[in-house]
Amino acid sequence: MELKEEGLIEIKDLTKDYGNERGIFDINLNINKGEMIGFVGTNGSGKTTTIRSILGFIKPTKGEVYVNGMESWKNQDKIAKLVGYVPGEIAFPDLKTGVNFLKSQAEYKGITDLSYADSLIKELQLDPKANLKRMSKGMKQKTALVAALMADSPIIILDEPTTGLDPLMRDAFLNIIKREHQKGKTIFMSSHMFNEMEDTCDKVALISNGHIIDIADMKAIKNRNEVDFKIEFNDAESFNKFIKMNFKIIRIQEKYNQCTIEINKDNINDLFLKLDGLNVKFISEVKYTLEKHFKKIMEGNNDEK
Amino acid sequence: MSIIEVNHLTKDYGSGRGVFDVSFKIEKGEVFGFLGPNGAGKSTTIRHLMGFSHPGLGNTKILGMDSFKDYDRILNKVGYIPGEIALPQGLTGYQFIDMMQHMYHVNNKEMLDKMLNLFELKENELKCDTKHMSLGVKRKLAIVTAFMSDPEVLILDEPTSGLDPIMQQRFIDFVIEEKKRGKTILLSSHIFSEVDATCDRIAIIKDGRIVDEFISNDLKHASLKQYRIRFNDLNDYEKFINEYDKNIINILKEDKEKLVLKITCEDKNINNVIHCFTKYNLKEFNNIKETLEDYFMHFYKEDKEFGGNF
Numbered sequence: 209m210e211l212k213e214e215g216l217i218e219i220k221d222l223t224k225d226y227g228n229e230r231g232i233f234d235i236n237l238n239i240n241k242g243e244m245i246g247f248v249g250t251n252g253s254g255k256t257t258t259i260r261s262i263l264g265f266i267k268p269t270k271g272e273v274y275v276n277g278m279e280s281w282k283n284q285d286k287i288a289k290l291v292g293y294v295p296g297e298i299a300f301p302d303l304k305t306g307v308n309f310l311k312s313q314a315e316y317k318g319i320t321d322l323s324y325a326d327s328l329i330k331e332l333q334l335d336p337k338a339n340l341k342r343m344s345k346g347m348k349q350k351t352a353l354v355a356a357l358m359a360d361s362p363i364i365i366l367d368e369p370t371t372g373l374d375p376l377m378r379d380a381f382l383n384i385i386k387r388e389h390q391k392g393k394t395i396f397m398s399s400h401m402f403n404e405m406e407d408t409c410d411k412v413a414l415i416s417n418g419h420i421i422d423i424a425d426m427k428a429i430k431n432r433n434e435v436d437f438k439i440e441f442n443d444a445e446s447f448n449k450f451i452k453m454n455f456k457i458i459r460i461q462e463k464y465n466q467c468t469i470e471i472n473k474d475n476i477n478d479l480f481l482k483l484d485g486l487n488v489k490f491i492s493e494v495k496y497t498l499e500k501h502f503k504k505i506m507e508g509n510n511d512e513k
Numbered sequence: 514m515s516i517i518e519v520n521h522l523t524k525d526y527g528s529g530r531g532v533f534d535v536s537f538k539i540e541k542g543e544v545f546g547f548l549g550p551n552g553a554g555k556s557t558t559i560r561h562l563m564g565f566s567h568p569g570l571g572n573t574k575i576l577g578m579d580s581f582k583d584y585d586r587i588l589n590k591v592g593y594i595p596g597e598i599a600l601p602q603g604l605t606g607y608q609f610i611d612m613m614q615h616m617y618h619v620n621n622k623e624m625l626d627k628m629l630n631l632f633e634l635k636e637n638e639l640k641c642d643t644k645h646m647s648l649g650v651k652r653k654l655a656i657v658t659a660f661m662s663d664p665e666v667l668i669l670d671e672p673t674s675g676l677d678p679i680m681q682q683r684f685i686d687f688v689i690e691e692k693k694r695g696k697t698i699l700l701s702s703h704i705f706s707e708v709d710a711t712c713d714r715i716a717i718i719k720d721g722r723i724v725d726e727f728i729s730n731d732l733k734h735a736s737l738k739q740y741r742i743r744f745n746d747l748n749d750y751e752k753f754i755n756e757y758d759k760n761i762i763n764i765l766k767e768d769k770e771k772l773v774l775k776i777t778c779e780d781k782n783i784n785n786v787i788h789c790f791t792k793y794n795l796k797e798f799n800n801i802k803e804t805l806e807d808y809f810m811h812f813y814k815e816d817k818e819f820g821g822n823f
Contacts, residue, residue, distance in 0.1 A: 226645075228637035250677040251649025252638060296648050345597055346551030368648070372596070372674040374550040374703045400677050476798050480790040488787060490738070490780045492800045499678065 209290070211362055212276050216241045216394050217262060221271035224257055232257050232418040234271070239396060241362075244389045246405035247398040248502065249415035255398040256296055258415065259367050262396070263293060275363065289317070292356035296367035296398075298348045306336035306343070306351045310358070317359045325358035332380060345372045353381065357388065364388055366397040370404060382408060402499040406430075414502050422505045429501055435473050436494040439483070440466040446486040453482055468494055514577050516541050516666060516697040521571035522561055532557050532721045534571070539699060539714075544692050546712035546729065547701040554721040555701045556596050559670050562699070563593055575666055589617045592659035596670040596701075598651045606639030606646070606654055610661070619662035628657040631683060648675045656684070660691075667691065667698045673707060685710050737777055739765070742790075743797035744772040753793055761785050775801070 217239040225231045232254035239245050249255050260266045262273050264280035264287050273280040275287045303309045310325060319325075329336055334350040343351065349369065356364065366385070370378045378401075386408055389395050399405055405412050406426065414422040436458065441447040447465035451457060459468040471479060483491070515538035522535045532554040539545040549555050560566050562573045564584035573580040575587050600609060614620055629639075632653045643651065652675050659667070667688075673681045681704070688711045692698060702708050708715060709729065717725040744750040750772045754764070761782040766775040778786050790798075 226641075228640065230637055230641070250679060251653065251675070252647050256647055344552045344556070368675065371648075372551075372671060372703070375705075377551055378703075400675070400681075402678065473797070476795050477791070477793075480787050480795070480798075483787045484791045485788075486784075488783050490783055491787075492738070493798070 209276070211241055213241045215239070215274070216276055216363065217396065218274040219258070219262070219271075220273070222258070222261055222268055222273055223270040224261060224266055225269045229417075231269070232261075232415075235415075235418075235420055237413060237420060237423075239394060241394055242389075242392050243411070244395040244397070244409050246409035246412035247396060247415065248400065248402065248405065248412060249398075253415045254418040255415060256367055257418075259296075259365060259396070259398065262365060263287060263291060290361055291363045291365055292359060292361040293364075294349070294352045294356045294366040294369045296371070298352045300340045300348070300351075303340055305340060306334070306338055306347075309340060309351065310336060310355055313355045314358065319359050322358065324360060325354055328354045328357060328384070331384065332377075346374065346377055349373060349381075350377075353384070357384070361393075363394045364396075366395070368398055368400065370399060370401060378404070402497060402502075406498050412498060414505065416506065422502065424498060424501055426498070429496065429498060432496055433473055434470050434496075435476075436468055436470050436496060437479070437491055438466065438468045438494050439491045440464060440489040442487040442489045446488070450482070450486055455479075455482075465489075515539060516543075516576060517545070517562065517668075517699060518574040519558060519562065519571075520573070522558060522568055522573055523570035524557060524561065524566060525569055529720070531569075532561075532718075535718065535721070535723055536571075537716055537723065537726065539697055541697050542692065542695050543714065544688065544698040544700060544712045546708040546715035547699060547718065548703075548705075548708060548715060549718035551703075553718045555718055556670055557721075558718070559596075559668060559699070559701060562668060563591070564588075589619065589662060590664055591666045591668055592662065592664040593667075594655050594659045594669045594672045596674070598648075598655045600643040600646075600651055600654065602642070602644045604643055605641060606634070606643065606650075609643060609654065610639075610658060613658045614661070617662050621661060621663055624663045625657070625661045628660050631687060632656055632680065649677060649680070652676055653680070665696060667696055669698065669700045669702075671701055671703065673702070673704060681707065737779055738783075739775065739777050739801040741797070741799045741801055742774050742776065742795055744774075745794040745796045747772060749793040749795075750774070758785070758789065762789070772796070 215238045219235050219237040222235040223231070223233050235258055247255055257266065261268060262275065262280060264284035267281050276290060278286055280287055300309055301312070303312060314322060314325070332350045332354065334347065334354065336351065338347060353369065370381050373381060382404055385395065385397065389408070409426055411426065412424045413420050414424070439450070441450065444465055451460065451467060455469040455471060457467050458470050461467065517539040519535055519537050523533050525531045535554070535558055547555055561568055562575065562580050564580040564587060567581055576590060578587050580587060604612065610625070634650070634653050634657060638646065638650050656672060673684050676684065685707050688698060688700070692711070700708065700712060712729045715727060715729050716723050744753065750769070753774070754767070761778055763777045764774055765777060
């Protein structure tokens with residue numbers, strides 16, 4: 209099937225009002241072919257509702273979602289053929305083993321070649337013969353990921369795929385998702401782990417109380433010209449000398465003789481020259497992260513209210 | 514008397530799955546971290562502690578009472594958060610709280626309100642059916658009901674999985690508060706920062722066996738720091754390698770192409786290191802944090818092979 213380059217997924221003024229201020233309101237988001245977009249937000253902010261609307265599981269109160277130009281709610285079946293989906297809460301059908309489940313999914317999606325599923329199983333070290341009901345959380349998630357990817361669908365949507373996974377398994381998941389992205393897949397993924405978004409996504413959308421309040425461009429965050437350092441001194445004298453030196457101080461903790469400064473990347477030598485002769489206890493870089501970026505925005509938002 | 518005891522617990526599920534000769538003790542007022550990969554046996558151990566499973570060999574005790582035999586006596590002294598939350602359907606959040614209060618014979622409105630506020634469970638969320646709650650809201654509800662009787666023992670199985678970062682931090686602060694109040698806490702988690710921030714002692718379980726146990730402070734205040742420095746030109750890069758003071762700086766890794774060095778130094782020598790830096794033209798300077806995560810990743814390595822089952 210021919211895929212749209214621009215706006216492969218289009219969310220237009222999407223509103224689902226559950227009453228009592230619960231739901232999502234006027235969501236607009238465009239995802240182009242080949243993009244990998246992250247989706248973050250506090251608990252209950254509307255991530256899953258948005259994701260389920262893309263898949264056509266939810267009838268919007270207002271607005272619409274298009275996947276490859278097809279309106280989601282009316283074309284659930286067609287969209288299911290384009291999208292591999294890992295839900296946030298996995299509820300398997302009443303089948304005995306992982307193998308039974310994967311075979312039923314393959315049949316439903318019309319897949320005859322199971323070699324990719326098999327290689328994923330090996331990579332994830334999954335024992336698909338295990339009883340579905342007795343599977344640990346990690347095993348369930350692995351099974352769901354294999355089911356979502358085995359059809360080689362051009363769009364992959366994942367709702368908190370790494371929640372509850374141990375660090376090694378999380379890396380294995382992310383590597384697989386990254387590889388799918390490199391193959392040209394379009395990916396939309398929600399998560400609470402900012403660091404995993406930083407490494408993988410092109411853009412990250414932030415949702416709060418049902419509204420998208422920011423879409424961060426990861427390139428801009430990564431290629432920041434400034435760098436922040438936290439510096440603690442062994443004595444008040446050094447500390448006092450330093451804070452008078454015209455560095456841009458963004459945080460100060462006098463009781464520990466500690467401050468955090470922001471300097472241009474090119475001025476690192478200047479920093480060491482000024483520090484030379486002072487009594488430093490430690491110096492460490494404070495990374496500017498997606499988490500900080502969003503914190504700034506959230507705080508700004510609260511001030512307005 | 515230890516508050517929580519696991520004595521030679523063995524439960525063999527076959528095919529190498531289960532827990533084998535697991536032992537540890539947790540004293541009053543201690544926060545004990547329980548780490549390990551998915552499927553290593555954390556939840557199995559915890560479920561035995563809660564009296565849900567009969568041990569194959571050995572026993573588990575809480576407050577001196579056998580978990581399995583004295584299940585009903587232990588129940589309302591322990592706050593438990595399960596790893597996977599399954600709430601009964603057809604109830605609203607409020608009805609679920611009522612049900613739990615009846616079951617545990619508790620009616621501590623003050624504590625309940627405090628918990629609801631702390632975890633920001635709003636009226637509109639509690640009024641809706643558990644079926645329509647998001648994962649995060651269900652998790653919060655499980656936390657609130659586990660703590661509402663103000664129990665002296667807390668058993669927490671991945672308590673913050675699925676919580677947003679703000680709530681995760683709030684949870685950590687809460688655990689630290691509870692610890693100060695003398696609570697005894699078992700915390701299983703994959704989120705190293707939360708283990709790091711709260712635990713006194715940590716045990717690692719792998720393939721059903723405890724493979725390491727240690728005091729967490731030993732790791733927390735490592736004064737040896739790792740830095741990555743990048744030079745502006747090859748001249749300075751080579752000059753540094755030739756003349757650096759081996760007593761204060763140790764070079765871990767050289768990357769001549771990128772003009773990058775990875776070095777370590779003790780905090781107590783930082784002033785000498787700074788002085789040394791002033792002699793060169795540096796382009797970048799970062800420090801690499803040695804975390805609990807780096808330290809323990811090797812326990813997480815798996816060596817099992819599966820596949821080829823179609």
